[in-house]
Structure formats: structure tokens, C-alpha cells
Amino acid sequence: MDEAIWKHVVLNAKKYGKPNEKAVIGKVLAENPELRKNAKEVLERIRQVIAEFESLSDAEKEELFSRYAEEKKEVRRDYQLPPLPNAENGKVVMRFAPNPNGPPTLGSARGIIVNSEYARMYDGKFILRFDDTDPRTKRPLLEAYDWYLEDCEWLDARPDEVVYASKRIGMYYDYAVRLIEMGHAYVCRCSREEFKQYKDSGVACPHRERSAEENLEDWERMLNGEYAEGEAVLRIKTDMAHKDPAVRDWVAFRIIFSDHPLVGDKYVVYPTLDFESAIEDHVLGVTHILRGKDLADSERRQRYIYEYFGWEYPVVRHWGRIKIHEFGKLSTSEIRKKIEEGVYSGWDDPALPTIRAFRRRGFEPRAIRKFFLSLGVGENDVSVSLKNLYAENRKIVDEIAERYFFVWNPVRIEIEGLDSFAEVELPLHPSRDAGVRKLKGERAVYITRDDFENFKGKEVRLKGFCNIRIGEDGKASYAGDEVETARKGRSIIHWLPESQALKCEVLTPEGKVEGLVEENVRSAVNRVVQFERYAFCRVEEAGEEVRAIYTHP
Template identity: 70%
Template sequence: MKELIMKHVAINAAKFGKPDEKAVIGKVLAENPELKLRVREIIPLIRECIREFEALGEEERKQLVSRFSVEKKVEEKERSLPPLPKAEVGKVVMRFAPNPNGPPTLGSARGIIINGEYCKIYRGKYILRFDDTDPKTKRPMLEAYDWYLEDIEWLGYRPDEVIYASKRIPLYYDYARRLIELGGAYACFCGKEEFKKFRDAGVPCPHRALSVEENLEVWDKMLEGAYEEGELVLRIKTDMSHKDPAVRDWVAFRIIYTPHPLVGDAYCVYPTLDFESAIEDYLCKTTHILRGKDLRDSELRQRYVYDYFGWEYPVTIHWGRVNILEFGKLSTSLIKKDIEAGKYEGWDDPRLPTVRALRRRGITAEAIRTFYLALGISESEVNVSMKSLYAENRRIVDPQANRYFFVADP
């Protein structure tokens, strides 16, 4: 106990010249919140430690300050990120790529923060890319585009470029046509269950043998709206004997007639996330990709596109899932249903794990940043309690908060 108090007395004295009793109390209680129940016992100890510190000679004070400052630097270093492989200062390009079907959640904040921090460390380019090419199943919310911009800035980052994938659909059409011409993509009229049989058996479907000319003709008709939704898809030719069935001839484009909230009914053929993301990462010269290890298949699929075009794939780092014990799986679609059912007031309801809700509760951006930097980017799955975030927030807020203590029954 005395060691803890003396640490904060020394650090406070180094910062302000003379230790301040109230500030030391705040720091001690922020580091060990359980001590609040013993505050009457602690205050005399703090006063005693301040007197002892002030009674020390100048050299002894310097040694004490130096010792605790080193400990603090070691603690801060433990919260820093590991170096990026193959990264050069000034040449790193990273992206945070959400689907704006709701505001950023505590889970989204991890991607915002880690990508943002690396771009600061390497003086790189930070791209915010909205992967909003599914107007039906994961329909974007118009308000969410601005919510992401607001919350990213509140968390302490400012994207160097903002990309809306739904506004760049013709680009993806051009690359799809080039792939067809290279023999790397084909139009498939199989239904889902029918193709699944071919995929599981590891054998090609009959449409795989269509000529380039036939595929181009079908592709043009797709873009003209000549086919029904679900009638066919455009697939990437991969390896139908690949050990992972999810990699076998995956879907690159599908027909969707649902109007898009941002671009309306300008398009009826939309790229899947894997195709759009692969093209965008190349066009944006992305050097490093951070993604969950559950998305390893995405890299395996996208590498076929890169191989067809002779491109070099970005350095990829996979991290393990962070499970917030109090919330379970952070699902934007489930939260949306609960809001519509009246369970929550809105996306900033303090009971929700959205960044807007945490902000409304008084959780600071610094606390969220520190929380995720401490977790790092390990591939191991992490189970963590909100209590850790609350403790970090108390550490930041307590020295600034105007708090009062009283004894209800002296």
C-alpha cells in the first residue's frame, strides 16, 4: 500500500514540483478502485507519505522519482504495438473498411484504433473505406456513414481518404471484364444447392466450360438487367480440388435489384465483399491488412484475383477475436432488431456496446484506445470484461473529476 502511494507522490511531485494530496488520492484510487471502501484509512497514509517525501534530501527524491518514472515507462511500453513486418516509415498504407449498416461498435473500435495507431507510428496513409456493396442482406444505413466519420474523429483519428465502394461500381465491372477475358471468371447458372454438390465433390460445374465470348455476352446481359435476381452469378475460377471448399470457385458478382440507399437503382449487379475488397486494396496501394483470423479464407480467395493480374498481395496480419463478456457477440443486425422492437431507445442507448453509447456514458476515447492497445494484435482469442475498460476510464477521469467523500454514519 505504502509503495503504491509513494509512487504517485513521487510522480506528482516530479510533474508539479510539490505533491498535491487530492491528486495523489485520485491516482491511488484510480489504480485500485477497491480502496475506495478504505478511504478514511488511506488519507492519513497519503499525508504521511507526502511528509516523508518532502523530508528526503534532493538526491534521494531524484532517485525515487527516477525509479517510479522508469516503472511507468515500462508499463506504457507494454501497451505499445509490435512493429509491422516489412513496413517503411512514410510508405505504409492501411485501411479500416466497415459496412455502414449501423454505427461503430466497441468491436469496430479495435480496427479504427489499431489501424490508426500504426499509421501514426509509420506516418502512413489511413483510408476509411465503406464496403457497402450489399443493399439487401446487410443494407447500409444513410446515417451510419456520418456516424463512422464522427466516431473515428472522436477516437482521435482522421482518415486521409474516404472511399465509398458503392460509388465505384463501374471500376469493379472493368476488372470483372478483364478477368473474363483472361479466362479467370465465368457466368454460372447453377442454383446454390446445385453448385454446392459440385463444390463438395470437388468437380467443376458445366458452366465452367463456357468460352470467353459466351461469358462476355452473358456478362453484358447481366449488366443490362436481362436476368432475374438469383438466376446466375459470376464466379472466379480457382481450384475445385482445393482442400478448403470455401475457396472453390467463389462468387464475385450477383444480381440485386434492391435500390441502394446511397446510389439508388443505378446498378443491379453488385460485387461481393471479397472481390470489391481485393480490387480496392490494389487500387489504394494498401501495404498492410489487419483482419480477424476467422477471415483467413478471404485472403485465400482474393489471392486468385491477384495471381490472375500479376499483383503482389499486401502483408496480412490476423488477430484473434475479442469477446466482451458482458455483451457476447457484438452483432449490429441483432442490435438493430432490438432497437426496432423497442428494447433500446436508439443506437446511443447507454446499455449498448456502440461507441456512441459509450461516449454518452462518459467513457473517454483515451480509455478505449488504451484498452485496445493493451490487448494488442495477438492471434489468441481474448475474453475480457468491461470492468477493465471501466478501470482504465476511472484512471483517466478520477484526477479530473470533482469528487466528494462522506461518511453516512460516522
Template identity: 30%
Template structure:
């Protein structure tokens, strides 16, 4: 049964429909253009679903292109993680995998074209001086003293820059547009800078590298992109995107369209901040299950279907807004509720002894994996005289409304018998170490006459047959819905991870494989960790609780 959300109308879908219907475009070609300087996060998932989804829906294609124009910040690890994230979300670029660095020669030739047209020049100002010359939103910028070099001198200097004749920062190539433009991006933006560094994809072939604003639109043009879809922060860059296309002999004219980025509460989406969390050791890495990265939420146990449904549900708009984390979590719950087998796991065990059950004997109970989905099958759960139950499922002095086990009271063990607490064992400090009970042999679940009702049902595992496992309970990484400002790290949640090393699980979980997902009855949804699990020794991560309990804490 599919849990996919049907497509909803949005302005980009309408634009594509009209372009195709009106013959403006014969086919749709989109692209997802990440910079390989970090792992992708849930905000990128929205862009991935949008670009690949539109192309698939309208019979076009979507390219995966790495905008790898800064060798200092880029790593092969990031490239591979991005590929894996796109594949995990369920999308394929087919044969259309590209790198902006593969276009460096063409971009260079076009830069020479602008120089010869008198529309680009080599500038000797430092980065600080260029910023000082840009002016403000209310004051025009000031022209560089090198702005009026001849095309011949600029061409000679640019070629010497390429040859590696000058040190980093000594010179840049700038577009000659308008230092008085009200759009700051048009005030002679930098096109090339000198970086003496080896590039992860093209090695040591270059000593000058194009800026993103110059490489991006021209890469779109080279690839025949029809709809260049980006987030709203690039709206002010659109005139520059179009200026380059207007002034270069590009083979194709793409159009840029902007949409609102995904802002998620209780998370940060800045790569700089995510990298700081990793470097400072606040998390175990980019793929820490508390991180909003795609690899992180994958390890947490989120499903690609849930993420795609979430992205479709929140829609595509033109105004920035905040999406509450609970909406994403509920999307995960809805998906896992349909697919996750129900099993029993005791996270904080308390020993329970059934005094009148035959000691040394055991029986096998057949319990379905899902109460509404017989197609998921069932498993055999062993039962004996000594069990483990949750510590919280027993109270020597129960509070009002308590519907679990307490002295003199009866409850049902899930899929098994009704038991009654008759005694407790305590340690020297007075803490309860074991609960002693009797059972009613006529109340085994599923047998005639077993319908006798009691006030509560709890889960359990056989002490003799249980598997011991490590379980990690994850919560939100931040306590503030909008961790911003200079003190954003002050809002890190100290309880974002609790490690339980002595959990007891029913034996069917011993063979669980990486990324297998389950509902631990009455506990939440859990996933076998992709990274830390070993054959026969799974580590379980809590994906999400059974309900949103954040506001009750």
C-alpha cells in the same frame, strides 16, 4: 493529467517497424473498412484503435472506407453513426474518406479483364445449387455445367447482367480457380450477383454488385494501402485476396495481416444478434446504453480515453481469447476516478429532520469536487433542517458491522455535521418514513474542533434545495458470460436496467450538460444522457459502479 496507457509491443507494430526500417515501405497506409449495415461495437473499437493508432504512431495515414457492396442491408444512418463513432474515439481520417461503391466502374472493368483471360464465368446455378456443388472439407467440389462457356459468351452475359436484363438470382459471375482446392474459398467464388435495388451512395446506377471478397482487396490496391489489417476469420480468405491481386493489373500490392478479434464476456458481438435485439424490442435501439455498440457505451458514460486504454491494455495477438467485461469496466473506473467531480445524489430518498437546527434557516457549505485534485475546484452545497438520505443508510435494527445511521447512534453527514438519531416516523404499515435527529454544531467539517470521529459518513442533499431527476441504473445485458447457441436470448438479464424517477440531487447538478460525468458519492459514476436529457432536466445513466460487485450478486 493524461491517463493514456503507453504503447505496448505487438507483432503488427513490429512488422510495421521492420517494413519502414528496411525500406520495404516508405510510409504506412492502413484503412478501417466497415460495412454500413449496423452500428460499430467495442470489437470494432479495437480495430479502429489499431489501424488509426499505427498510422499515427509511424507518421502514415489511415483511410475510412465504407465497404458498401450490398445495398439491401446498408443505410445512411449507419454511415453517419460510424463516422461519429470514429470521431468520438479521437481519430480523424482527414481527406481520406472513401466508399467501395466509388470503385464500382473500375471493379467492373477488372471483372471483364478476368472474363477475357478465361478466369471468370457467368453461372446460371442458383445459390442453393452452388452450395451443393462446393463439396466438403474432405470431398472436392463439382464443376458447374456453365463453367466452360467461352470468354465471348461470358462477356455478353455479364454486360447484359449489368444492363438489368435478368432478375435477381438468375445469374452470377464466378472466378474460375479450382473446384478441388482444399481451401473452400478458392472453389470458384462468386464475384458478382444481381440485385435490383437502389444504392444509398450511388443511387440506381447499378444492377449488379460485387461481393466483399472481390471488392475488398482491389479497393485496398486502388487506395495504396500498405498494411491491410483484419481479424482472424479472414485468414482463410487471404489466398483469394492474393489470387485477385495476382491476376489483375492493380496499381499497388497491399499485404494482409490478421489479428485476434475482441471477444467480450456478458455481451454479443454479432451484428445479426445486435440487430435482433433492436428489432425484438429487447433494447431501445442500437445506442441503448446496455448495448456494446460504441454509441451505446458513449451514452452509458464511457470515455474515449478509457476505451483506447482498454484496447491498448488487452494487446494484439494471434490467438482468439475472451476478455472479461470487468477489465473494460475497471479501465473506465480508472479514467473517471481521475476526471469525474464528486457530488451528492440520493437515489432512493428518506426524509431526515434535524430537530434542533434553526427551522427556516440555511447555510452554504463549500465542498471540493475532488479530494485529491484541488484544480477541479469546489461547489456550494446548501444545508438546512430537513434533508434526504439514502433509505439503505438507515436501519432501525442494524445488522452486525453496520456503520451508518440507526437509533441512538451518531454519524457524520459528508462535508457537514455529526448527527444523532433520536426518533423515527412510520406509516400505517410500519415502514419508516422519516428519521429525526439532533446535531452537534461544533462539528461542522473544516472548522477548528470539528475533528471528532464517528463510525460512519453518509451523503445527503437539502430537501428544500434539491433537484428532482430521473436516474437509470444499468447492469450487464446478459447473465451468462458467453450467451451463445440457439437459446442465447434466454440469458438476457431482466435486471439490466432499473429506472428511478424520484431521485434528489444537489443543486449544482441542475445545469449539468449532456455527457457531463460525475461520481455520485458512494454510488458510482454517472453521466448525463446524450439523447434523453433536456436543458434544466438532465437524465443520468449509471456508467459503472465504484467497484466490481458483479460476482457478489
């Protein structure tokens, strides 16, 4: 354990300057899942090691950096992304730029994972930039800023830099003034309908050729709140005869009288995404952009700004959309609305495609990384099922998840003729030494209604306990203890003693499943277990009653 802790403390310090205990424990437990049951002790030891590391001299730290450098290089990646064009090692800068109007979804996870992986491949820089300059239509959610940071950390994609566009609006104003002074931007006071007519016919609007002085005057009026919403916008001059009308003199700034969750009512003029993003990509030194092929218009619009300032546009790689069958086209705005309507219990409802929901369900971040990296970055749209993600996660959790009995839709039976009572020991895992759990072999037990109905008139074995026969009348009788394999055809089912059965509800994407679970599960809170013959689930609460969250089959 100590060796694993020292390794990850040193590697984390090498990358970020100061080791982060949360990042280190995540790495240690991922590599050594057997330590999860002693997480508190592990965390305490990590804190001790960090303190020891910080007390070392620079020379001693460098020695440790060298010691673990080779081991870091030997980490095998399960999927290798295709190389980036014109990429130089140590100089690649990637960015993921969400609008935080809700927490990250699986779609966001793809952008986070692939951009961070490319930065890692080239020993470059990964930037998380919040494109949050729309305070109304896609209004940011204050909590979502932290959710993105937490989920990036969880997905092993900790950003090297975090940028908040809403806090840098003054910088965008400076670039706007420069463009006006250069004659490449102007204040347009046409109504939306009027300008559409000019745009569609390829004719310049009456304000296009006004002097820089006149435009600067109007710009100041916009900033001072002297114009109403929609009464004036700042446009970038492009080509009014461009074959794509969406490129013709596009809007760079508009007036929005709405407070912003992060900066309050400090501004009334906000940049559009195309303008803000264009400026930030240059200022931040972004070298490569992964962009949906449906956003090609953005590049065509932004290139005008780069041309006016004499900047080099980043290398762009377009990729196709990924559609996950089980979720369809559920947008963040739609989810937010349905949460407010009570359709979903919150952003971590198991039915949702948010990373918060998948974390609550007990998914391993490694599985989500492998899932998206395996899909690559091609231009073709991809349509996949969650079954692919389930398969990746199952490879990980099947090796570590303890086994317990959960009886859904329970039926109580009394085993007639069972005179002796015995304690039954069952393994916590079928293929590794994880210890045992104990159940009371008693007369009153629960089995599922499905088993009760399916085995009427037949003999069946209660796993690890005894054989019973369920009569056509529904009464159960003891049928011996022998477990010899010669008696082929006998089915084995799970069960629960009445004295050790706790009420349990499992929250699934389709709704609640109610039943009973063995009391031994109390030791597995906050862990993924396998309810035998049912599914993998994460035990969320276990007191007098148990609540578990469905992970996958």
C-alpha cells in the same frame, strides 16, 4: 492556453493541410481539462488563432512546423504495438473497412484504433473504406456513414482518406470484364443447389469452359437486368479440386434487385465482399491488413485475383477475437432489430456496446484507445470484462470530475432538536482546488433508504453538516456538530436538503434508477461528475428535473 492552442493548430495543419477547429479543441481540452468550463471562449480563441495562422506566409508557417515538430515526437505512447513485418517508414498504408449497417461498436473501435495507430507509428496513411456493396442482407444505414466519421475523429483516428465502395462499382465492373477476357472468370447459370453438388464433388460446372465472348454476352445480360436474382452469377476460376470447398470457383458478382441507400437503383449487379475488397486493397495501395483469423478463407480466395493480375498481396496479420463478457455476441443486425422492437431506445442506449453509447455515457476516448492498444494484436482470442475499460477511464475522470450528492431510493427525515440552520460548504473535488458548492443545513433532509434502514439505533454523520441519531422507530434527532476523530466507528453518509433537491433519473445499462440530486449539479451539464457513494455519471439534462447517464463505478 494560447500556447496549447497554437501547438495543436500548427500540428493539425501540418498533418492535414488545413487546421480543423473541432479536432483542435478536442486536443486542447484533453490536455487541459480545467478549460472545459470555458469551452466557448476556447473555441472562439481557436478560430482566431486559425485565422492568424492562415494569414501567415509559407516561410512563417514552416518556421512554426519546425518549432512544434520536436514536441510532437516527444509524445509518449502508453502502449507500443509490435512492429509490422516488412514495414517501411512513410510507405505503410492501413485500412479499416466496415459495413455501415449500424454505428461503430467496441469491436469496430479496436479496428479503427489499431489500424490508425500503426499508420501513425510508421508515418503512413490510414484509410476508412466503407465496404457497402450489400444493399439487402447487411443493408447500410445512411446515418452510419457520418457516425463512423464522427467516431473516428473522436477516437483520435481521423482517416487520411475516405472511400465509399458503392460509389466505385463501375471500377469493379472493369476488372470483371478483364478477368472474363483473360479466361479467369465466367458467368454461371447453375442453381445454388446444383453448383453445390459440383463444388462438393470437385467437378467443374457446365458453364466453366465457355468462351470469353459467350461470358461477356451473359455478363451484359446480367447488367441489363435480363436475369432474375439467383439465375446467374459471375465466378472466379480457382481450383475445383482445392482442399477447401469454400475456395472453389467462388462468386464475385451477384444480382440483387434492391435499391441502395447511397446510390439508389443505379446498379442491379453487386460485387461480393471478397471481390470488392481484393480490388480496393490493390488500388488503394494497402500494404498491411489486420484480419480476424476466422477470415483466412478470404485471403485464399483473393490471392487468385492477385495472381491473375500479377499483383503483390498485402502483408496479412491475423488477430484473435475479443469477447467482452458484458455484451456476449450481440451483432449489429440484432441490435438494429431490437431497437425497432423497442427493446433499446436507440443506438446510443447505455446498454449497448456502440461507441455512441460510450460517448453518451461520458467515456474519454483516450481510455478506449489505451484499453485496446494494451490488448495487442496476438492470434489468441481474448476474453475481457468492461471493468478493465472502467479502470482506464477512472484514471482520467477521477482527477477532473466534480462531486455531488445523489440520493437514490430517498427517505425524508426531519431532524428533531435542530434549531439553528447553517450553510454548508463542500469541496467540488477532494484533492484539487476546484471550488466549493453550497447546501442548506436544514431540518428536513433526504437520505437513502439503505442508510435509513442500516443505521436505525445508531449515530451517523451527515457529511459536512451535523451528526444525527436514527431511532429504532425511524425518527431522527440532532446529535451535535463535533467531527473529532476520537469518536471512531461513526459512519459518514451523504444527504440532501429538501429545499435543494431535484428529481433525477440515472439511465444505466440495467435500466433507470430514480432519486434526488442537489440543484448545484445544474452547472455540470454535459460533463462527467461523481455522485458520491454511487458512481461516475454524465449529466445530460438539468432543468426542473435532471437526467444523468451512468458511466461506471
